[in-house]
Amino acid sequence: MIEVFRPSMGQEEIDAVAEVLRSGWIGLGPKTAQFESEFSRYVGTDHAIGVNSATAALDLAMKLLHIGHGDEVIVPTMTFVSTAHAVAYNLAAPIFADCDAQTLNLDLEDVARKITPRTKAIIAVHYGGRPVDIEALRRIAGDIPVVEDAAHACGSSYRGRRCGSLGEIGVFSFQAVKNLAMGDGGCLTTDDPEWSARARKLRWLGIDKGTWDRTSLDRSYWWQYSVEEIGLKCHMNDIMASIGLVQLARLETMNARRRALAERYFAGLTDLDAIGLPVRDDDVFRSSWHIFHIKTQQRNELSMHLREHGINTGVHYTPIHTYRCYGNCPSLPTAERMADVILTLPLFPDMGDADADRIIDAIRSFFGRS
Ligand SMILES: Cc1ncc(COP(=O)(O)O)c(C=O)c1O
Numbered sequence: 225m226i227e228v229f230r231p232s233m234g235q236e237e238i239d240a241v242a243e244v245l246r247s248g249w250i251g252l253g254p255k256t257a258q259f260e261s262e263f264s265r266y267v268g269t270d271h272a273i274g275v276n277s278a279t280a281a282l283d284l285a286m287k288l289l290h291i292g293h294g295d296e297v298i299v300p301t302m303t304f305v306s307t308a309h310a311v312a313y314n315l316a317a318p319i320f321a322d323c324d325a326q327t328l329n330l331d332l333e334d335v336a337r338k339i340t341p342r343t344k345a346i347i348a349v350h351y352g353g354r355p356v357d358i359e360a361l362r363r364i365a366g367d368i369p370v371v372e373d374a375a376h377a378c379g380s381s382y383r384g385r386r387c388g389s390l391g392e393i394g395v396f397s398f399q400a401v402k403n404l405a406m407g408d409g410g411c412l413t414t415d416d417p418e419w420s421a422r423a424r425k426l427r428w429l430g431i432d433k434g435t436w437d438r439t440s441l442d443r444s445y446w447w448q449y450s451v452e453e454i455g456l457k458c459h460m461n462d463i464m465a466s467i468g469l470v471q472l473a474r475l476e477t478m479n480a481r482r483r484a485l486a487e488r489y490f491a492g493l494t495d496l497d498a499i500g501l502p503v504r505d506d507d508v509f510r511s512s513w514h515i516f517h518i519k520t521q522q523r524n525e526l527s528m529h530l531r532e533h534g535i536n537t538g539v540h541y542t543p544i545h546t547y548r549c550y551g552n553c554p555s556l557p558t559a560e561r562m563a564d565v566i567l568t569l570p571l572f573p574d575m576g577d578a579d580a581d582r583i584i585d586a587i588r589s590f591f592g593r594s
Pocket residue numbers: 276277278279280303304306307349373375376396397398399409410
């Protein structure tokens with residue numbers, strides 16, 4: 225069976241974990257600090273704060289922006305539930321915006337319609353790794369802070385700037401199947417030193433010094449710390465970070481492989497009128513190709529056909545405004561229409577050309593084309 229996603233883990237990751245396990249320090253410590261420093265350099269922000277998931281990073285982002293009861297945050301509906309849950313955790317209202325039919329990113333006209341005096345932030349998801357047109361969003365958003373949910377977009381760039389450095393705050397996921405994977409993990413990126421300092425405390429219960437700092441820094445009364453605000457327990461640890469450091473060093477190579485596989489899909493499927501393909505990269509928009517989705521009116525039948533040929537597929541996503549937990553939301557017609565036709569094809573760095581060709585052949589045979 226060819227899976228939809230698969231992490232690429234090798235001997236280097238295994239050795240890195242073994243080294244940390246033998247080191248005697250497996251919690252929040254020097255490997256996490258090293259990962260944060262290398263990751264912020266990679267993304268192009270002054271600060272990166274390692275946490276245990278993108279969900280936690282989104283929650284921290286809301287807290288940094290002081291979002292609370294009575295506030296509204298515009299979120300895309302074509303995303304994973306974490307994007308809106310983070311708003312709800314903070315007792316604010318997620319206001320769902322429709323998607324663009326081509327990119328599946330935020331429909332910016334719908335965002336403009338949904339801005340009210342209560343809008344305190346906009347969360348922009350780079351769907352599948354395709355960057356949101358951030359300059360166009362910025363024109364609409366004015367002074368409203370933009371949080372990038374870059375869970376899919378590790379390595380994506382817009383006009384040569386990496387996703388995660390385009391908004392006021394960036395959020396990454398290092399969950400098991402993401403482009404940079406640690407099993408679980410996440411990061412918050414920002415240029416703001418005060419937000420960075422506050423996020424560092426909030427990820428560790430509000431405590432103003434990490435255990436590593438208290439242990440390693442040469443100062444008296446090392447056992448003392450202060451807690452000015454109640455935080456979460458969601459920091460990264462050195463086991464995760466040790467995997468992340470290896471994955472970060474391999475990220476460009478892994479993303480290049482994803483790009484090559486995406487090109488193979490484009491070449492093999494372009495002439496099929498019955499399917500729509502994603503928008504290709506150009507000089508402005510460069511995707512990390514986390515998700516390669518196609519669109520077809522025969523989505524369900526095609527997915528069954530592929531399964532019979534040993535190929536798994538996925539649907540990203542059921543529009544999240546339709547889930548009961550968010551109450552009765554108004555209809556978002558494009559996303560609802562897309563939900564019936566989108567299909568995610570397998571794409572991961574260790575996938576072979578022969579696998580891609582097998583998938584292309586199976587799709588072509590479904591549509592009666594050789
Ligand atoms: C767009 C998006 N945002 C947030 C998340 C949450 O990531 P995590 O599992 O690291 O909490 C995901 C996870 O798949 C996602 O796809």
